Amino acid sequence: MTGILHGQEFRRVLSHYPTGVCAITAIAEGVPAAFVVGSFTSVSLDPPLVAFLPDRKSTTWPKIAAAGRFCVNVLSADQQDLCRVLSSKAPGKFDEVCYRLSATGIPILEGVVAWLECDLYAIHEAGDHFIAIGQVRAMDVEHPHAPLIFFGGGYGRFAPNEGDRFGAEP
Secondary structure, eight states: OOHHHHHHHHHHHHTTSOEEOEEEEEEETTEEEEEEESOEEEEETTTTEEEEOOBTTOSSHHHHHHHOEEEEEEOBTTOHHHHHHHHSOOTTTTTTOOEEEOTTSOEEETTOSEEEEEEEEEEEEETTEEEEEEEEEEEEESOOOOBEEEETTEEEEOOOOTTOOTTOOO
């Protein structure tokens, strides 16, 4: 399979795998900037590294990359509206967004499950995306609630088995 058929089939098959939803934030050119990713993962414990995959067509990613620092905000299941706002290309999308600045001046969104403040460690080319790797400098669990999940073309939430609880050690 090649071309558009391959891309559609690839997307169809991978829609059966759930992904978490994160907002990447930074101060870029003196103003808050953000975009949403469904591709976030841990990379290394020593040093502590994480990665996400911004689209090459993103207009926000170059601004965040130039800033050299960013925050990964793990969105909660109740933040679908925030996800839509931050996914838009509308100017002033931070006008209605509640956030605070970290100790080093990076936006941390209110109500997130957790956040990780990172320095940009490396960028690798990967087809129609980049692999952005960040070295974690600070992090915390804000609200140990259910994360926002993208699955089958829509947003939802994780439903733990009875007796399970978020934040429990394995």
